[in-house]
Amino acid sequence: MSEQAQEPILVAVDFSPDSEAAFIWATRAAKRFDTSLAVVHVVHDPESAPGYYAMKDASGRLVTMEEAARVLLDKFLARMTAHPQAAQGVEMTPHMTTGLPANRILEIAKATGAQQIVVGSKGRTGLEHLLLGSKAERVAQLSPIPVTIVKRDFMEQ
Amino acid sequence: MPTPLPQTLANELDVAPLVMGLFGGLALFLFGMEQMAAALKSVAGERMKTILATLTKNRFMGVLTGAFVTAVIQSSSVTTVLVVGFITAGLMSMAQSIGVIMGANIGTTITAQIIAFKVTQFSLAMVAVGYAMVFCAKSRRIKDHGHGILGLGLVFLGMSIMGEAMQPLRSYEPFLSWMTQMEDPALGILAGALFTALVQSSSATTGVVIVMAGQGLISLPAGIALAFGANIGTCVTALLASIGKPREALRSSVVHVLFNTAGVLIWLPFIDELAGSVRTISPVADTLAPAERVAAETPRQIANAHTIFNIANTLIFIWFVPVFARVVQWLVPDRPLAEERKGKAKYLDTELLATPSLALDRSRLELLHMGDLVQEMLKAILSPVLHGGREPLEEIRRKDDVVDVLHGHIVTYLGKISQTVLSEAQTEELIKLLAAANNLENVGDIIETNLVALGLNRIEAGVTISPATQTVLADFHAAVVRSLDNAILAITQKNEEAAGLVVGMKEEIDRLADSAAVHEARRLVAEEPQRLEAYTLETDLLANLKRVYDFSRRMARVALPR
Numbered sequence: 044m045s046e047q048a049q050e051p052i053l054v055a056v057d058f059s060p061d062s063e064a065a066f067i068w069a070t071r072a073a074k075r076f077d078t079s080l081a082v083v084h085v086v087h088d089p090e091s092a093p094g095y096y097a098m099k100d101a102s103g104r105l106v107t108m109e110e111a112a113r114v115l116l117d118k119f120l121a122r123m124t125a126h127p128q129a130a131q132g133v134e135m136t137p138h139m140t141t142g143l144p145a146n147r148i149l150e151i152a153k154a155t156g157a158q159q160i161v162v163g164s165k166g167r168t169g170l171e172h173l174l175l176g177s178k179a180e181r182v183a184q185l186s187p188i189p190v191t192i193v194k195r196d197f198m199e200q
Numbered sequence: 201m202p203t204p205l206p207q208t209l210a211n212e213l214d215v216a217p218l219v220m221g222l223f224g225g226l227a228l229f230l231f232g233m234e235q236m237a238a239a240l241k242s243v244a245g246e247r248m249k250t251i252l253a254t255l256t257k258n259r260f261m262g263v264l265t266g267a268f269v270t271a272v273i274q275s276s277s278v279t280t281v282l283v284v285g286f287i288t289a290g291l292m293s294m295a296q297s298i299g300v301i302m303g304a305n306i307g308t309t310i311t312a313q314i315i316a317f318k319v320t321q322f323s324l325a326m327v328a329v330g331y332a333m334v335f336c337a338k339s340r341r342i343k344d345h346g347h348g349i350l351g352l353g354l355v356f357l358g359m360s361i362m363g364e365a366m367q368p369l370r371s372y373e374p375f376l377s378w379m380t381q382m383e384d385p386a387l388g389i390l391a392g393a394l395f396t397a398l399v400q401s402s403s404a405t406t407g408v409v410i411v412m413a414g415q416g417l418i419s420l421p422a423g424i425a426l427a428f429g430a431n432i433g434t435c436v437t438a439l440l441a442s443i444g445k446p447r448e449a450l451r452s453s454v455v456h457v458l459f460n461t462a463g464v465l466i467w468l469p470f471i472d473e474l475a476g477s478v479r480t481i482s483p484v485a486d487t488l489a490p491a492e493r494v495a496a497e498t499p500r501q502i503a504n505a506h507t508i509f510n511i512a513n514t515l516i517f518i519w520f521v522p523v524f525a526r527v528v529q530w531l532v533p534d535r536p537l538a539e540e541r542k543g544k545a546k547y548l549d550t551e552l553l554a555t556p557s558l559a560l561d562r563s564r565l566e567l568l569h570m571g572d573l574v575q576e577m578l579k580a581i582l583s584p585v586l587h588g589g590r591e592p593l594e595e596i597r598r599k600d601d602v603v604d605v606l607h608g609h610i611v612t613y614l615g616k617i618s619q620t621v622l623s624e625a626q627t628e629e630l631i632k633l634l635a636a637a638n639n640l641e642n643v644g645d646i647i648e649t650n651l652v653a654l655g656l657n658r659i660e661a662g663v664t665i666s667p668a669t670q671t672v673l674a675d676f677h678a679a680v681v682r683s684l685d686n687a688i689l690a691i692t693q694k695n696e697e698a699a700g701l702v703v704g705m706k707e708e709i710d711r712l713a714d715s716a717a718v719h720e721a722r723r724l725v726a727e728e729p730q731r732l733e734a735y736t737l738e739t740d741l742l743a744n745l746k747r748v749y750d751f752s753r754r755m756a757r758v759a760l761p762r
Contacts, residue, residue, distance in 0.1 A: 088293030090525035094257035107290035107565060142534040150537045
């Protein structure tokens with residue numbers, strides 16, 4: 044195995060159907076290149092639908108966004124590693140941090156020495172795209188390493 | 201009915217009673233507002249906080265929640281500072297906060313509406329009733345309500361004193377000509393913003409403006425311009441509260457500034473139209489002479505303009521929340537990840553000390569932050585102790601400096617919490633967190649002092665550890681890492697299952713230690729250079745890792761129910 048092949052593939056997830064597709068694609072790529080996955084979640088509440096992380100624990104105590112995100116990430120990984128379309132037996136390391144998604148994804152890619160970044164895309168169009176752009180596009184614009192943008196249609200193929 | 205206005209203008213003024221009345225009245229007003237907000241926070245604060253943090257799932261709910269909470273606690277500054285605290289605590293996002301901030305602007309107009317009712321003649325009665333409740337009642341709740349009434353009474357008393365002190369100004373020509381300059385919107389807005397920023401209360405500004413209008417000292421357009429300025433000046437409080445806080449909190453305050461400033465700018469050309477429409481909808485006193493009529497009608501007109509302005513702005517800007525969020529993310533970018541992790545307490549917010557339950561949550565989060573660093577040290581230490589150069593060992597040492605700083609911050613913060621009024625359960629939790637912080641610091645010290653020293657000794661003595669021994673030590677190390685992981689989980693997330701796992705690992709740790717000891721004894725007789733030095737290093741490493749487990753176990757035990 045070459046040294047290059049040891050570098051992980053970074054997949055950024057926000058638990059949406061798009062990032063499920065990205066995750067599945069990334070597990071298959073990691074299997075093919077015989078490397079590991081760095082699964083990154085950046086805790087960042089969406090401006091268009093705030094309150095995503097608001098949740099309470101069993102005793103009714105409000106949990107912090109980071110605690111809620113940890114729970115969501117664990118559930119996501121448990122669900123998606125067992126997904127019939129995901130490649131099995133891929134080593135993966137979860138990473139969670141807070142901040143603005145595009146910048147943090149790039150910082151973690153650098154810190155983990157990732158060989159490529161995989162992200163899902165919602166595919167905003169029209170005025171919404173003009174005003175808000177896309178996180179996936181921003182990652183692709185700023186990244187010094189290859190970026191693969193996966194659309195959810197990929198899973199239906 | 202207002203006092204009849206004087207017919208002649210004077211050029212001389214007795215300054216001393218004016219200054220004493222004005223500043224004394226303002227001090228009473230602000231003190232009353234503070235008393236009232238503190239009492240309302242105490243009566244409804246906990247419920248308001250839960251409402252704030254849970255009912256902000258979309259921006260429209262955020263607006264309603266912000267308006268309701270602000271109307272109840274009678275201070276938009278308290279709401280915005282609470283929001284900053286929530287964001288710092290990780291309980292609310294900047295995206296959630298925007299709706300709340302817009303709502304706070306609406307909620308604060310209720311204060312101006314109340315002030316515009318001329319209830320100043322009841323101020324002393326309210327002070328007396330409020331004080332009697334505070335003095336006589338045994339129940340904390342009734343005392344709090346008493347403080348609220350006393351505070352409101354002081355607000356009105358302060359206004360009444362300011363109003364009386366200002367009476368001579370009604371005939372003082374230089375002042376009247378100066379006040380007409382306030383009709384220049386830019387000047388009025390600037391004066392309103394500066395005064396609000398100075399006294400840290402937009403209600404004080406609108407209160408003073410309404411008092412002045414009641415004395416006939418100020419026209420409606422000038423009153424509107426000053427109230428606009430108050431909307432900008434009030435952002436300073438939240439901006440100050442967000443200094444040194446996480447970027448999300450700072451972003452929220454900057455959104456507040458952007459929103460309130462943009463709101464004023466778009467209304468600037470329409471002050472006269474706004475004045476015209478509030479004249480139409482506000483009550484008229486057509487039985488009075490013209491000058492008295494203006495003095496009687498203007499206070500309510502200013503309050504109504506303030507309300508319409510804030511509601512209209514929210515209705516306009518609510519559709520642009522994501523755009524505001526994008527702009528502010530560009531204005532306030534993230535700090536680099538590496539910089540964020542350098543020995544700075546991320547969560548210990550002194551403003552939350554007044555709410556021990558939140559402050560304890562913050563300490564738990566900071567403990568998780570500290571625990572993550574100690575865990576990183578523990579995971580990273582094995583490899584450089586067994587092989588490799590000095591640099592990784594020095595890196596671990598540097599990390600412990602950060603751990604020590606965080607430990608100091610956490611202990612100090614817990615010390616401050618202990619000085620507040622705590623329930624029995626909160627006291628118990630505080631003691632647990634303190635013990636956990638000390639245990640984690642001890643683990644950090646074992647790694648930094650003993651284990652790093654072992655690695656440095658190995659390098660100096662040129663000792664090599666055999667692959668078989670490395671495997672045995674790695675197994676033991678992995679079990680200890682797992683125990684610390686679970687112990688941190690047990691404390692920081694009150695996870696009893698994880699605590700049980702750590703305590704239950706004792707047998708596994710003993711068994712691994714025994715089999716490692718047997719392996720060591722067998723290896724002692726092996727024909728290898730520096731066998732004795734290697735043996736000493738390996739047994740010392742095992743003993744220190746076992747101590748780390750002991751501290752993990754101590755941490756886990758306190759997390760279990762007694």
